[in-house]
Amino acid sequence: MGGAGAGAALAQSAVAPAPRATGWRRDGEGKRIADLGNGRFLNPLISGDRPDPAVLKDGEDYYVTFSTFDAYPGLLIWHSRDLVNWQPLKPALHRNIGSVWAPSLHKDKGRYLLYIPVKAQPQNDIFVAWADDIEGPWSDPIPLGLHDHIDPCHAVAEDGSRWLFLSGGDRVRLSDDNLSLAGEVEHVYDPWRYPSDWIVEGFSPEGPKIHQIGDWYYMITAVGGTAGPPTGHMVIAARSKSLHGPWEDHPGNPIVRTTDNREAWWSRGHASLVQAPDGGWWSLYHGYENDFWTLGRQCLMDPVRFTGDGWFEMTGGDLSQPIEAPGGGAKVPHGMALSDDFSRPLALGTKWSFFKPADDEADRISVANDTLHLKGKGDAPSSGSPLLITAGDRSYAFECDIEIEPGGRAGLILFYDDKLYAGLGFDEDRFVTHQYGIERARPLNPHGRSMRMRVTNDRNIVVFDTSGDGGRTWRRFDRGMEVSGYHHNVRGDFLMLRPGLYAARQGTAKFRDFTFRAFDPDIA
Structure with a gap:
């Protein structure tokens, strides 16, 4: 049934795209805000690496979480009342079980459920976690024990049976409490x-x-x-009167495609529906x-229109222009500040996160007297589980006061993964430049064991830029970098380039007054 849709999609490629908008509202740190304040919004809905959105409507409340790898x-849970403004709540996953891909968030029989696929050694799996309150515990x-599938989605059939739909057009029955399997995986749909x-990356049917x-x-x-190619990832749809099939394809497939x-x-791609x-x-x-x-896959929102034949279509086009926002619902404060004066316990899982932490990684941290104390680990960011934030703007700067102990090393970084990162660190005698995921030049450090450092x-x-007097005067470091290639299509693993800090080698590094500021270089 897909022939008409395929032809229409090919024809669209000859249509000149709409000009890209630049008129985002910005918060106190200059970060982009989707809500334009005039009844419209402009994508991204939640900026930065927010892939595979798993959205849940729960009465008047909306919750969403994303892949966190x-x-x-x-698995930070976000909350909204109007679908446009989102506020982070708390993370749901505290133990490192592997690289988290495409979770699924549901509520069934009064209990919240998270289905969590992971890539891990010695084998992949899908986990389930539950809570009586969305904020935990x-x-x-x-x-x-699902080692060969990803992207689960919980569904309840008309006969009351519970199921997980999986990648590749498969599904498996769940127990009535949703916490174990009650059958074998079966194939139910040929996408x-x-x-x-x-021009695509590959067939890869996923994210049901x-x-x-x-x-x-x-x-x-x-x-x-x-x-892969910008024209690859797309959204298709099918429908059935029964959860047990048969499934008929949408006559306009694909319903979203660049x-x-x-x-x-x-x-x-990787779309869900939600009612406003x-x-x-x-x-x-x-x-x-x-x-x-480099910004990863950002969360987008597209208006949906149901047609007289019971199908639906996305109506936002290429999402470059402001869209009339959903009606109703109260606004919550959107986003969070990324700056940190370290006057409170570190916001692990909301603002800050470790990369591939050990089970006792949080023991490296203490916060006292407006100072983050981070115990050194490894020799460089590649071996030291750096602390990272998610920044969703095209241009930004961040800076921090850093003090190290004798024999220590610390610095600021832009980190994709432990094989690809850039940044600047120092010990008491020399700087160390991080580029292409390796440690390179070692020029002399004129500031000693304490300096303020800025990355733009x-x-x-x-x-x-570095400063030996707390930021009153700055000295430009003699090595600039270009990092547009620090992304998935070069390195894999579906991540983003994240700002952060690290401490390595001996002793404990002290970080004070971490400030973040986004800016639009096209506006004076």
Whole structure:
């Protein structure tokens, strides 16, 4: 049934894309805010690396979480009342069980459920965790023994049976308490295929989302690969009167696809449906911002229109322009400050997270007298589980006072993973430059064991400045960098380039007055 949709999608590639908007509102740190304050919003809905959105409507409240991969604490839950403004609550995952991919968030029989697929050694698996309150405490994750699938989605059939739908068009029955398997994996759907001449990353049917709306069960699936060419990742849909099938494909498949590299958002997919307070329907999915793979897959929202034949369509186009916001619902404060004066316990799992931490990683941290004390680990960011934040703007600067003990090393970094990062560190005698994920030049350090350091990332052009007098005067470091290639299509693993800090070697490093500021270089 996909022929008409395929032809329409190919025809769209000849249409000149709309100009990209730049008129975001900005918060006190200069960060982008989707809500324009005039009844409209401009994507990204939640900026920075917020991939695979798993959204839950719970009465008047909305919750969403995202893939957090190797960042721990992970699976931060966000809360909204109007679908546009989102506030972080608490992380649901505190124990490192592997790299977390495409979770699924549900509520069934009064209990909140998180299904958590992980890539891990010695084997992959899907875990389930539960809580009586969305803010926890969440149970310890329970392995389900699903080693060959990702992207679970919980669904309840018309006969009351519980199921997990999985990648590849498969599903498996769950026990009545949703915490274990009650059958074998079975294949139930052959996903729609795009024309063979389309430029994609690969077929990769994944991210199924099941929604029961009216008389229909709708299954939304991603195909075409998650990254790779901007035109690859796409959204398809199918429906059935029964959760047990048969499934018929949407006649307009794909219902979302980037068809031109000039569009504002690339590789759009992994969609869910959600009903707004005013009764309208919307879709949350992710995409890469044009020319900014380094920001990861950001959370986008697209208006949905149901048609007279019971199908639906996305109506936001390439999402480059402001969109009339959903009606109803109270606003919560959006986002969070990324600056930190270290006057409170460290906000682990909301603002800060470790990369691939050990079970006792939090023992490296203490906060006292407006100072973060971070015990050294390893020899460099690659071996030291750095502390990172998620920054969702094209241009920003961050700085911090840093003091090390004799034999120690510390600094500020832009970190993709332990094989690809950039930054500047120092010991008491010399700087150390981090570039391409390796340690390079070692020029003399004129400041000794204490300095203020600043990193400016202006559209992937990076410079470093240092100060020996607390930021009153600055000295430009004689090595700039270009980091536009620090992303998934170069390195893999679906991450983003994140600002952060690290402490290595001996002793404990002290960090004070961490400040973050985003800016728009096109506005004077």
